[in-house]
Amino acid sequence: MSPIVETIECSQLENADAATLRWLWAEIKGSDPPRTFTARLMRLALAWEAQSNAQGCEAARSRRDWNRIIRRTSGTGANKRVEAAPGRSVCDGTRILKDWGGTTHEVLITARGGAIWNGQSYSSLSAVARAMTGTNRNGPKFFGLREEVKS
Known part of the structure; x- marks a missing residue:
């Protein structure tokens, strides 16, 4: 988990411009945000990430990784x-x-x-x-x- 996620608060995201949000996204998620994401959508996703981190919930990436492992081991390939x-x-x-x-x-x-x-x-x-x-x-x-x- 990025140290930035641990220190970011939802109130900081409210006034951030699109360039700052793209930078935060890259730091937190390790990739560029989808091209179709507006500043509003990035704010919502980053706020969710910050809240889940503050409450000790698993990150969306971890959940997707677990679901991928479950699908792979349950014989759903062929x-x-x-x-x-x-x-x-x-x-x-x-x-x-x-x-x-x-x-x-x-x-x-x-x-x-x-x-x-x-x-x-x-x-x-x-x-x-x-x-x-x-x-x-x-x-x-x-x-x-x-x-x-x-x-």
Whole structure:
């Protein structure tokens, strides 16, 4: 963490001009700000950084790095994940069983995020849920992928 972040206060950012904000950005984040960022956006981002540092929160860069590591280790490279609740991933080859209408249905997740049910390919779990029930439904929720994990 840059020593500048530790000493900067939000009130100092309020009157800073664009050149000063760009310099602060480079010192704090280690790169130039995006070209589309106005002075107002740089102020907001730098103020957030200063506040999170003052409160002991992790930096946005650390959070992004952790998320990248999680994605890399969860096998999402070749296996595209279907939308799921945090911590619950569904990859190519995953078999989902669903009791519906007194029958247990088996759905197989395919490599492109689609699914196979009753020998027919579908573009998404929502399409399978619609075919299975006859109504529009959120597929991940219908198949229990959005439920909270209870321990």
